Structure formats: C-alpha cells, structure tokens
Amino acid sequence: MKYSNKENYFDAIIVGSGTCGATIAKELSKKHKNVLILERGGNEPLKESLMGYAKISNEVRVTDKLKDMRAFTTGGTTAMYLAVADLPPIKTFKNLGIDLTEDLEQARKEIPIGEISDDLIGDQAKKLGESAKDLGYDWKKKLMLVDQSKFNSKNFYEVKWKARTFIESALRDGATLINQAIVSKVLHDNKKAIGVEYTVGKKKEVLKAYGEKIILAAGSLATPIILKDSGIKNVVSHGFYINPSIGLIGSIPGLASAENFCGCMGAKLDDEIELMDANFHRFLFNVGMLVSAKPLRIASYPKHVGITVKVKEPVGGELTKEGKYSKKLTEEDHRKLLKGIDAANEVLKNAGARKIFKTGLISGGALGTIKIKEHIDEKLQTEYEGLYVCDGSILPESDRVTPTLTLVCLAKYLARHLAASL
Template sequence: MTIYDAIIVGSGPGGASVARELARRRLRVLLLERGSAAPLQGTLRQMAGIAAIPGKSSFLHRDASLLVSGMTVGGTSAINFATAAAPPAMFSAHGIDLGPALTALRAELPISQLPDELIGPLAARIRQGALAQQLDWRKLDKLIRPSICRSGCWRCVYGCPFGAKWTARDFVDEAIQLGSTLIDQARVDSVMVENGRATGVRYQHGGRRQQAMAHNVILAAGGIASPRLLHASGLHPASSSFFSDPVIAVMGHVDDIEGGAEVPMAAGLYLHQEGIALADMTLPKPMYQAFAAQVGRLDRLAAHAGTLSIMVKVRDEIGGGIGPLWVDKTLTASDRNKLATGVDMARGILRAAGARKIFKSWHFAAHPGGSVRIGEGVDSNLQTATANLYVCDASVIPQPWGLPPTLTLLCLGKRLGAWL
C-alpha cells in the first residue's frame, strides 16, 4: 500500500492551497473529494447538484432558513461570487502572520476590481443610490479574469464554464500536474489513529470501503463536514457551535432598466464596527424567483429584469450546533438587530436609486465556519490534539467575521503547506 506524505480531505480553497504547496515540493499527496470533478457547465441543474443536496450541501434550520455550501472539486469557490476579502487581523492574536502568504497570492492570483465595462446596469444604479445616501460604496476586489469575463452573463453562481472566474480547481489542477492524486466522489468516514497519531483515513468510493495511509492528514472538508469527521473519529464533541454570516436580499423594481445578467458583488461597503456588509447582488432569474416566492411575493415573479437586489450580510454570533445528523442555527437578538439595520440601509439605497415595490427575502447563509476554532480545536499551526492531524478550512477561523473567506483560506493553506 502506498503511504502518502499527506492525505487532504476536501478540495476547497484551504485543501487545494495545501495540496498545491506540498505538490510543489514533490511530496506525495492524495486529495479525497466527496463531490464530483465534472467540468463546470454554468447550469442551474449542475449548481443544484453541487449546493442543494439536503443533508449534504444544504441544511434547513428550525427557523426555515437555509444554509448552503458547495460539494464539488473546488468546494464553494466553484459557485461563489468570487469576492476576495483580505484576511482579518484576528489571526495575529494567535501568533499567525498571513502577510507573506497574502503577498505571494496577490502576486499570482487574478485579484482586481472589475473594469467599468463589466459592471452591469443594475449594479451601477445601486451604486448611484448608495452615493446619493453618502455611503462609502466602493468596487470590491474580485477573483475574476476581466479579459475572459463576459458582460451580460449570469453564471458566476452557477459555476463559470468559461474560466473567467478563479476557483480552487485551478490549484487542484496544478497539484495534479505536479503528481498529486485526486479521487472524487469519495466519502471519508473517519480518521485512523494509532498511538495518538493520525495515520490515514477510511473512505468509500465506487461502492467499496477503502483505506489510505499517510504521514499527515489534513481535513479541509468545510465548516460542517470537518467537525463531523472529527466526531466520527472519536476526536471531537458530538456538537459544534459555529457562525454562518446570515444574508438577506433586499429587492426593488425600476422601470427604466432591462437587465438581470451581470457579475454580482461588483461594489459595496463593510461597516466593521457594526459587522454589516452590503453589496449589489444580481441573481439568475430562477434564484430571484425562488426568493420572491419564499416570502409570498408572487406578484414580483415576472419582475426579474428590472429588479435591483442588495445583499445584506452580517457578522453573527457563534452559536447553534453541528451534530452527526443535523445542523441548526437560529438568529440571536444581536443578529436580528444587525440585519434590521442593514435592511433599512438597503431600503434607503433602493429608494434613492428610484426603486419601488421593495421587499426582502428570508435570511439564508453560505459561510459556515468557526466550528473547530484556532485556540480551541486546533493550535496556531492548525494541528488538532492528535499528532499529524490538521484542519484547514473555514472551521478554524477563530471568531465571526462576516466577509467572504476564500482568500483567507488560501493564505492559511499556503502557510500550512509551507510548514508541514
């Protein structure tokens, strides 16, 4: 049996970044991904198979809110809005300096603001409304190659089929080219431990139960799956609290724009002290219609083309629980107050932009994290209490943040890969 230098469970930004770093040193790496490696097609059908599988990539809470993640090679980066937020300062309190990794990644990744020609008419109108409200509305850094990106396209959240959007698949591909092995549609059941050290994993693939051995095991399966794997291995409590960055979409109609197909989160603002982020969020028509139908606004189902949509995202409190068979997190009073403040701001922007018939969606979330926190579940090198067992995904973020974690996870993965 081959003994790998590292087994990495999950191929999202954290896992892909570690894999690439180790592969560059010509170490033997096995990547195990529960999702599929099928090429991204930019279709609703494929996206639903990635992010809408109940109990696997989507979870309904008791308050009827939905938590979603991406189960595919590249993880949620395959279907996110490709926004690059720099790592927060919270890591320095744990002796973690992500500065060198961030500098290196900025030098090679396609991180930039969108040129004006790629900002759609709906996002531009929202910006006008925000500036009229004297808000500090700015272009956001995106992980997008502008030379390939297409105006009038809606496929960011479906999985860009053109290669315009950077995803963690780019790093996975590089790791494979350097000799790493990827096995997709592989479900890891537990970590094997001998004499207090991780030695490999047990997994299922093609209907067969299998084992793989390694000197190091890195769990990068995401904020929900990683704590579940630790618990299944007898290495973590049955329930883990977490944060999720809840979101509400606030929408209103204008009569003089026929759009609906553009890059989301082109611009926005972040109120750090308050823990509130706002951005334009034009969605594909079926997703918009689902939001409208969910809150009973059947009268707005045909209004997609002229609808301005603003995302209100907040830094929520850690709470709830991730159990072996369930996930649940309801809003605290503080969370609700933040969302209410953000929704009021969004309504003001929409009114200033000339929108009417304004309504809001029910809250949902897509950033589960903090479930195996640095300082509690792992140390500053991302190692658990079990030797040679690491976690490198949103689970380890030490406290709620409220911004997209992709670039932070890439930095953590690069740092871990250099340290191992």
C-alpha cells in the first residue's frame, strides 16, 4: 500500500541512531535499502570536554532519587560511555528463539573487541587489582571496545568505538539522516505500521514519513514512551531494572600513576553484587570530582584509586500515565549496596587508600521494559505488523550484561531478517 510520494517513502525508518539504530542502518544501507534515520540530537563533532558533554547529555528520572544519563547526538550514548563490554548471553537468547552466534562472529570482525593489554593499564588500576586478588577476589580483565592499535597515551576518547562510525558508513551507502527529529508516535493502519510522525528542532510543524518497516531504536527510556503514545498500552507491564551503582574513591600517598581505561577489570562478589575498576583517565576524573563537589582533589589525580559497586535489583516499577518512570529501591537493594560498599572499602584500604569517599548513586537506565515472547516476537516485531523494537528496552533481566556488544548483535540479527523480507 502506498501512503505518500516516492521521495517520502522508505524501505526502513529507524528511530534513533545509537548502537542498534546505527548498526541496522549500516547493514540495510550496504544492501542497497532506502533508509531514513531520525535522530533526536544534533550532529556536531564529538569532543570529550565539559562543553562537549554538556551539549549532548540529558537526564531522565528513573526512581524518586535516581536519574539516568543519556546522550542526544548522532551515535547516541556511545558518545560518552566507558567502552566496557560483555559477551552477549547466547544461551538466554537461544531459549527465546534468537540465535546471535553468527552476529557475534561478524561483530568481532567489525568492532575492536579485546582486553586492555597490560602495558596500557595504569598503576592505579594495577594497584587496585593487586589488592583485590590479595583479598581473594577473582579479579579479571573485562572486554573493551577500544582500538588499542591507535592509542597514543592521550587519545582515550578517540580510540573508543562509537556508533557514529556505523552511521557514517550508512550515509556513504545512501541512507538519509535527519537530526533534531523528535518522533511522537508511529502511524498504523489496521494493525500495520506505515510511518511515523515527528517534528524537527523547535519547529511546531508535524511531519510524516512512511516506510515498509519501522524500527524503534530510540533507547530504553524513549522507545516505551513512543510505543505507549502509539497505542500499545501494555509496555512496561512488568516493570524494569536499573542496576544501581555507587563509586568509592580514595588516595594512596606516594602513588604516581599514569592514566587508565576505566572499567577494564572487575570481579563478582556474588550473583547479585559486582565490583569494577573505577580508575578514570584524567578528564573523566576531573568531571567526577566536580560532580562530587571535591574540586581540590583534581590536583592530586595520580594518587587516587576508585572502585564501583553495582548491584542487581529485582524488576519492578512502572511507566505512569504521564509518561514518567517510577520505581523504589527496596531495603534489600540497599543491603546489597552496603555489602558491596564494605567490600570495596576493604579493597581500597588494603591497597593503602586513605580519605575514602562515596560518589552519588547512579542508575544504568530503565532496561528490560519490553519482553521478548510477550511484547515482541522472536523477530523483534510488535503486535503491529512491520513495527520492530531493538534497543536496551528488550534486554532480558536474567542476564545483566554491559549491553553495547549485545545490542550490536541484536541489531545485526534484526537487520538480517529485515533485509531478507524487504
């Protein structure tokens, strides 16, 4: 069925240019599909600076006291992430009818994935790791999405993989990108998705674009709201999870460290509590000290060591009628945080750290709001034919992995099926 003129009709309309949106756009464009990408943020060059972060960062409240940070820019939140990665839970997805094996193999060929080499790990991180191992923790390296071959001891930001590179590839292959595009809802006809409504920038004019396939990849915080406003009422019916985390930072007299790739090591305290290296390179450390109201510590960066406590809390909460996320942490959640804090304190003190302080509590988003086999099928299609979801909102709560690599694989999986049906 034709709903508009040829210039306004696409094989696929992708809402969001983050990890999933960028991957799908790249895969479909290289197969000569006509792709439209609608990105809420701008397209300015990415810079790791206070002003650069301030221009693209956006906060969303997910509990009474916690906010989650996201980025409005081409490439989404990979513009300001740590580049830590976990392998996707292949078995979990296979049980849901989704085989990501082939997609993981392809992702390994296209994205720099590996552990940080020993010679690129700073003394802060090494000191922390030695202390953790001394106390009996199974302190191991984490995978990171970093091109170490291009690292020159200063370009920590530039060598992290970013989804923007996939968008640039899609554009070279003919995709169309519209920035400052805020999608309000999906258009549908007799339970078939046919397009989207959106505005651009501060203009009030409502625009429409039509397509054969509509993919919501706007992020775990935005996609459920778009679905709700499009008439799909049962999203977030089981709640969501946020992985609450807190950092501890102290100083070790006499330590004079080089800089670090933050998050490159860690260990599980148990199935519910994880400890992770939180030794940032200098710029991010300075930002953290400003946010924590500890500006005097900036001058003594080489002496500081940090560790993050992340806990697994049960799924719960709701998306209110006003489109707001609402959840409360339980006494058990706080007990797990305190247990992790005690362990982190022990690791820091064993390393010789003094003047230890806690950062503010942060969240990992509103993940798992949309359930596979309930809200979407094994092809990631919703109850509306031709409408698909692919972002952090569909991640199963059973496996709390650092999501970037899993999302790339899910997007490749979806793109394969879309390309075959277009």
